[in-house]
Amino acid sequence: QVQLVESGGGLVQAGGSLRLSCVASGRTFSSYGMGWFRQAPGKEREFVAGISWSGGSTYYADSVKGRFTISRDNAVNTVYLQMNSLKSEDTAIYYCAADLTWAVPAKLAEYDYWGQGTQVTVSS
Numbered sequence: 001q002v003q004l005v006e007s008g009g010g011l012v013q014a015g016g017s018l019r020l021s022c023v024a025s026g027r028t029f030s031s032y033g034m035g036w037f038r039q040a041p042g043k044e045r046e047f048v049a050g051i052s053w054s055g056g057s058t059y060y061a062d063s064v065k066g067r068f069t070i071s072r073d074n075a076v077n078t079v080y081l082q083m084n085s086l087k088s089e090d091t092a093i094y095y096c097a098a099d100l101t102w103a104v105p106a107k108l109a110e111y112d113y114w115g116q117g118t119q120v121t122v123s124s
Helices: none
Strands: 004-007 010-013 018-024 033-039 046-051 058-060 068-073 078-083 092-099 118-123
Touching: 004 092, 018 033, 018 092, 018 118, 033 068, 033 078, 046 068, 046 078, 058 068, 078 092
Parallel strands: 010 118
Antiparallel strands: 004 018, 018 078, 033 046, 033 092, 046 058, 068 078, 092 118
16 A cells, blocks of 8 residues: 655746645555646546656656656655746646556556645646
């Protein structure tokens, strides 16, 4: 079992930055690929970024490439999402998720565990 708790969301002006954190419980965190997803009101949950268990591979949605950076620190069981140059369309609830196999990083259904989400609101 892995429990995930996100933090770092909030209200920010367009062009600003936020850093999300996701802390995982359990001793096997370093075995999981991790992902960040988001869900805006009235829309489906979508992939934002993913990182392999070692941190050696990362993937991003086209909409956030060059603006967002995913990273992880296995020593403290934490995955991060640094979000720069935020836009109003980035407004959503952001979720982190863990996937033991991480065969298809962008596929929502592949992930085994989910956090409760943290709200990000970007004002224009």
